[in-house]
Structure formats: structure tokens, C-alpha cells
Amino acid sequence: MNESLDDTIIAISTPQGEGGLGLIRISGQRALTVAREIFQPKKLNPIDHPGFMCFGYLVDPDKNERLDTGYACYFKPELSYTREEVVEISLHGSPVILNEAVKLGIKRGARLARPGEFTLRAYLHGRLDIVQAEAINDLIRAMSIDQARISFHQAEGSLSRKIQKVREEIIDVLVNIEASLEFPEEDLGLGQDEINSRLDNLINNLGKIVRSYEQGRARLEGLTIALVGKTNTGKSTLFNALLEEERAIVTPYPGTTRDFIRENLLVDGFLLKLVDTAGFGQVDNAAEEAGMTRAESVAARADGLLIILDSSRPESEEDFYLLKEFRDKKRIIVFNKTDLRQLINRDMIIEGNKGEPWLEVSALTGENVDQLKKLMLVTFGPGKEKDEEIILHERQKILLEEMVNNLAEARRKLQSGYGLEIVAEEIRDVLPAISEFTGEIKSAEVINEIFGRFCLGK
DSSP states (O other): OOOOTTSSSSEEEEESSSHHHHHHHSSSSHHHHHEEEEEESSOOOOOOOTTEEEEEEETTTTTTTEEEEEEHHHEEEGGSSSSSEEEEEEEOOOOHHHHHHHHHHTTTOOOOOOOHHHHHHHHHHTTSSSHHHHHHHHHTSSSSSSHHHHHHHHTTTTHHHHHHHHHHHHHHHHHHHHHHOOOOTOOOSOOOHHHHHHHHHHHHHHHHHHHTTTHHHHHHEEEEEEEBTTTTSHHHHHHHHHTOOOOOOOOOOOOOSSEEEEEEEEETTEEEEEEOOBBOOOOOOOHHHHHHHHHHHHHSSSSSSEEEEEEEEEOOHHHHHHHHTTTEEEEEEEEEEEOOOOSSOOOHHHHHHOOOOEEBBBBTBTTTTTHHHHHHHHHHSOOOOSSSSSOHHHHHHHHHHHHHHHHHHHHHHTTTOOOOHHHHHHHHHHHHHHHHTTTTTTTHHHHHHTTTOTTTOO
């Protein structure tokens, strides 16, 4: 993001492909000048009337040729998204026309915007902070309405306001400590118990937000769920049944799956990344052995497991191994092949794994497959604590942990009898982390990393 803010930028702001409408966005000192040269009002309506939808034509001024009809809308800097002059031109959603409009704008002095550059300018001009910028991109890419709600509220400033309150509380504590140090005889400021109590509250409140990261990551990235079981338990058939397509090869012979296969499954808008793994059991060659080793590695790293048991066969050594090996993982025990005669001792397995979710299914007939999807969402999906702030990014988590650690160290020193001036230094160290969290401290590396994730035109 090294280009000058003096440049005027242009880009298509609607998704690629055909559509009823397409939007061209122009921002910068020459936005109006560029727009006037490529957009011709049909009547005498001025294009520079703020907020007015001016009907007219996209034109090629070199050829004196009209290419499309549409609307242009001008936004003054104080009211625009970027806090620069902005003109948005709405045309028919033809990729050919929209790309030609961008080319015409570039010929007239604009340059093609980089991904996220409109939002970057909004941030650099103080329209929003870095947390809100991240939330806007999250909102655009939301996989579920639940994630979209979180991102919208953060784009509106909910998380930023919460962190700002933390800053205000810290500054108030520091002011009171300074007062106690400057005027000890006046009994000003806070007592040690009150300082300790306020540090406790700050640590607890920030700690709650830190702990929300796992929920946030699940909403943002989805969760990896591995299907594991001994050979020929019907893992691949169940994998296909969950996806409702023939994705994995299925045969009656053991060891068909020798490597893992990944596919995405959306359940009520929540992303589950399913992994079909090779079966556990006796191996006949190096390929099967490598597949089983990989299966164990995938299962160990997964966020959750479906442990598939074959109900039509008695429980085996491999079944017990899997149930014991992955006891500490979130998992669902799936008794497959309920369409066949039942030989497994289901009650014994349930008794030996008390409290764990389980379900009987037939991957072949589809019996209870929909119920399994719902159980997966309940077991592996994030909770819905609507009143709590949820963070979605590791960057935010790391900075919040830094704040918590500094405050915890200040509390430790306070309780250990250190002087208030040393305690104040520890508390003061939280402020730079807050400024970095909201983007007041501008890091080129962080800016490039965040805005590089944006789509072109936003």
C-alpha cells in the first residue's frame, strides 16, 4: 500500500460476472473530474449535486460514443466512505461494459485501486479504525447470518467502544495513582484495595474477550471434522451421504481410501470441513500403511471427530483403540449400517463412553443422516452467547493477551508490596497495545496484511 493518497483510484465494486447492475467507484481529488469525462448526464442535471442520482450515459469521449445508460452519484468528502470525493456510477452488470468504464477512467487520470484500498483510505482518513475495517471484510465474507451479525456490530464500533472503555478505565486508574503519589498527605486517589479490585475487573473483562477467540475462529474459518474408523465401516459412504454427492470412491473391499479427502459442508450456514480418512486395521502394503499414518495425524489435528463403528460386525480391537486414543477430542460415536443385522454391543460401548454424543445411522439408505448433521452442529459448532463480544482474528487475540498479562503483572506487584510508581509503569504498558489494537499506532506490515485480504473495489 505504497501509493499516494493524492492519487484518484477507480475499481469495479460489484462481484465479477454478469448481473442486473454493476457499480464503478471512483475516489480521490479528481473523482469528479474523471467522472464528468466518462459520464454524460441525459439532461441538465448536475453530476456534482451531492447525494443526487443523476441519470445519463457512460461515454467514450475519444470516440464520442455512448456505451451504456446508468446513474452517477456524488458524495462530498465529509459524507463519503473514504472521506475523499467519491463518485459511484451504476451501470448494467456486463463485465465488458464495467471493465471498459474502468479503462476509460484510467485514461482520464485515475488508476486502478488495489484490493481494500477504498477501506484503507477510510481508515487513514479516520472514518473508521482498524477493528472496524477488519469487521467490514468479515461481513463481506460471512458464511452465516450469525457471523454476519457479529461482524456488522463490530463494523458499527461495538468492539472498538469496549476497548475504548478499557482505555478510559486504565487512564482513570493511572490518574488516581499519580494523584496519590503527588499529594500523599491529601488522601487523594485510590486505595490499594480499590486499585486491586479495578485491575481484577479489567483482567476478567478482557479475559472473556480473549476466550471468545476459539468461537470466533470457528465462525470465520469453519471447523475440521475427520471421519475415522476401522476399514470397511462405511466412512466414505457416510462422507458422500453428508455431502449429498458421490465424492469419495466406495467399493465393498477394505482399504479403498488410502489417503484423505477434504470437502466443505455447510450446516445452517456454518462451515464444517469434512475429511474422509483411510481405515485403521491390518495393512497389506506400504500405501495402506502410509494412509493409516496420515489418518491418525489428521484425526489428532482435527477440531472434532466422527468415530464410525460398523454395527453389522462385533466390536473389534481397532474400535476400542480409536475410542481410547481420541478420548480427549470432541467427537460423536456413529453406529453405521443400521440397515443390516446388528451384531455390535452398542450398550456396552455407550456405557464405556458415558456422556458422549452418539447416533445410529445408515449411510447407505440415508437414515438419520440429517439428524447427524444437526448433532454435528450442536457438538462441534460455536455457542451463541449473543451478549458477549466475540473476536475473529488472531491479531486481536495476541494484543488482548498482552493487555491481560501486563495488568496481571501490575496486580501481582501491587499485591507483593511494590511501590505505586512501579505498578503504574506496568499499567501504562497496556496503552500501546490498545493503540495497536485499534490501529492508532500504524504498522505498515499490519496494514498490508489486513487490507491485502480485501476484495478489489472495497
